[in-house]
Amino acid sequence: MCSNRASLEQDIAAVREFRPDLAIGTTPVVQAAKEAAIPALYFTNLISARPLMSVAGAGSLAQVINAAIGNRARFDSMREFFGEVGQGDQAGVWENEPVLRPEFRAETRRQVIKVLKRRKAEEMM
Numbered sequence: 001m002c003s004n005r006a007s008l009e010q011d012i013a014a015v016r017e018f019r020p021d022l023a024i025g026t027t028p029v030v031q032a033a034k035e036a037a038i039p040a041l042y043f044t045n046l047i048s049a050r051p052l053m054s055v056a057g058a059g060s061l062a063q064v065i066n067a068a069i070g071n072r073a074r075f076d077s078m079r080e081f082f083g084e085v086g087q088g089d090q091a092g093v094w095e096n097e098p099v100l101r102p103e104f105r106a107e108t109r110r111q112v113i114k115v116l117k118r119r120k121a122e123e124m125m
Contacts, residue, residue: 037075
């Protein structure tokens with residue numbers, strides 16, 4: 001079975017590489033876009049739930065899209081203010097400083113690479 005559907009990883013990589021004016025997607029895609037200060041909309045909540053068959057429907061969608069794109073400056077100012085706080089190992093609320101576990105990270109990376117190699121081998125069959 002062959003599918004042309006992009007994987008979640010491909011969707012996120014495309015957002016990071018091409019830095020569109022607006023990303024529309026699922027929660028992980030929207031989250032990745034917003035972390036990169038790119039305006040984003042949830043497809044399910046904000047796009048697919050709208051009636052698009054009339055002038056009013058298309059107009060309301062245009063308003064939502066234009067408002068999201070118009071917030072890019074807001075993203076830039078928030079990113080400038082907060083910097084890298086709350087990203088990666090610093091994400092979340094901690095009572096104490098997080099303990100980094102490089103051995104766990106290395107093992108997880110090894111397992112992910114193994115799974116990706118297996119998937120690629122299965123695709124070639």
